[in-house]
Amino acid sequence: MTHSGLKRTSLYAGGSSPGKLLEARFYHEDCLVYDLEDSVAPAEKDAARFLVYQAVRWHRPPDKYVLIRVNGLYSPYLEEDLEMAVRARPDAIRLPKVEHAEEVRRIDARISAIEETAGIAVGQTELWCNIESALGAVNAKEIAAASPRVAALALGAEDYTASMGALRSKAGWEIFYARMQVLEACRLAGISAQDAVFSDFQDEAGLREDLTMTRGLGFDGKTVIHPRQIDLVNAAFSPTPKEIRNALRVLEALEEGERNHTGVVVVDGSMVDKPMERRARTVLAQAKAAGLWKEEG
Amino acid sequence: MDLKQPAMAGTLESSDIQVTVVPNPGGGIAIELDSPVKAQFGDAIRDTVRAVLAEFGVEEARVQLLDQGALDCVIRARMQCAVCRAAQISYDWSREDRRP
Numbered sequence: 001m002t003h004s005g006l007k008r009t010s011l012y013a014g015g016s017s018p019g020k021l022l023e024a025r026f027y028h029e030d031c032l033v034y035d036l037e038d039s040v041a042p043a044e045k046d047a048a049r050f051l052v053y054q055a056v057r058w059h060r061p062p063d064k065y066v067l068i069r070v071n072g073l074y075s076p077y078l079e080e081d082l083e084m085a086v087r088a089r090p091d092a093i094r095l096p097k098v099e100h101a102e103e104v105r106r107i108d109a110r111i112s113a114i115e116e117t118a119g120i121a122v123g124q125t126e127l128w129c130n131i132e133s134a135l136g137a138v139n140a141k142e143i144a145a146a147s148p149r150v151a152a153l154a155l156g157a158e159d160y161t162a163s164m165g166a167l168r169s170k171a172g173w174e175i176f177y178a179r180m181q182v183l184e185a186c187r188l189a190g191i192s193a194q195d196a197v198f199s200d201f202q203d204e205a206g207l208r209e210d211l212t213m214t215r216g217l218g219f220d221g222k223t224v225i226h227p228r229q230i231d232l233v234n235a236a237f238s239p240t241p242k243e244i245r246n247a248l249r250v251l252e253a254l255e256e257g258e259r260n261h262t263g264v265v266v267v268d269g270s271m272v273d274k275p276m277e278r279r280a281r282t283v284l285a286q287a288k289a290a291g292l293w294k295e296e297g
Numbered sequence: 298m299d300l301k302q303p304a305m306a307g308t309l310e311s312s313d314i315q316v317t318v319v320p321n322p323g324g325g326i327a328i329e330l331d332s333p334v335k336a337q338f339g340d341a342i343r344d345t346v347r348a349v350l351a352e353f354g355v356e357e358a359r360v361q362l363l364d365q366g367a368l369d370c371v372i373r374a375r376m377q378c379a380v381c382r383a384a385q386i387s388y389d390w391s392r393e394d395r396r397p
Contacts, residue, residue: 050374
């Protein structure tokens with residue numbers, strides 16, 4: 001089984017606990033993030049590196065997109081984290097608190113050097129950049145375009161809110177502007193846009209409301225704080241049966257138009273234009289990856 | 298490689314193993330194992346411990362293992378960490394490039 005290509009949910013697994021590293025494989029998250037940063041005490045950074053290396057290099061779950069979150073860009077742990085993380089061959093390295101494109105270029109060069117030494121194809125390791133401050137949000141477009149390795153930006157709401165002097169709320173108006181900055185940067189760069197966590201994992205109704213907004217805005221996925229959020233978030237970022245039916249009708253109408261040499265194709269009174277076609281194809285690709293629809297023939 | 302000080306890695310949580318490595322000048326390798334799966338996997342656990350010590354070139358060490366059902370990869374990770382701490386070295390990750 002290989003990874004579906006979907007990035008609807010990202011679950012962190014603390015790098016210092018073998019039990020947690022093992023357990024995280026068995027949930028339904030699309031992306032599994034092995035963490036060396038916040039969940040690991042300073043005295044255990046070395047131990048976490050050894051554990052995460054073993055877990056990712058030799059026992060990685062084949063059906064998930066695998067990431068390693070390294071320590072901060074100016075921390076004393078980063079260099080050794082990168083030496084390990086690149087050699088573990090995850091799909092991506094997740095960088096915390098990115099604020100400048102130059103930081104991405106610096107890490108890109110370091111990763112290239114390690115890949116070359118280790119005999120790994122240069123460019124293979126992707127980067128996810130966490131945007132967790134006002135400065136990072138302002139520079140999101142440059143960060144997203146700083147390297148071809150950058151495959152996603154992910155908003156970190158707690159630190160962002162603190163940097164703004166704002167108060168975190170369930171409605172999320174204090175992060176609305178940052179969400180749009182991150183989203184716009186991702187769309188311009190053609191990469192994945194990952195929304196912030198919804199912190200109260202016991203508030204299912206609140207999470208649903210939050211998902212309705214972020215899915216509607218255009219995000220591709222969300223970091224989850226607890227395994228019980230996974231199924232809800234996966235469902236929210238998957239096409240609905242109605243969306244799949246509509247997409248199929250659009251494509252069928254286009255095919256029929258082509259067969260009949262009709263210049264203009266109309267579905268439900270609306271002319272099918274290029275953006276509609278693109279949206280229909282995206283919906284079907286997502287539905288196929290999520291196992292919700294199978295291509296005939 | 299010589300060990301300079303006693304060092305420990307790992308915890309007593311389920312699926313983990315607590316490893317203590319102590320310099321053992323003139324005493325070779327001595328392994329003490331306490332594990333709920335000692336009867337089935339005792340020899341395999343000892344083999345992993347000896348293999349890690351050999352990779353570091355450690356020939357004289359006393360190793361105490363308190364196993365809570367750790368997988369082989371966890372035992373290996375905890376041993377590597379304990380040896381580096383006991384030898385007061387940082388791990389050279391380029392060693393992994395030579396592993397088949």
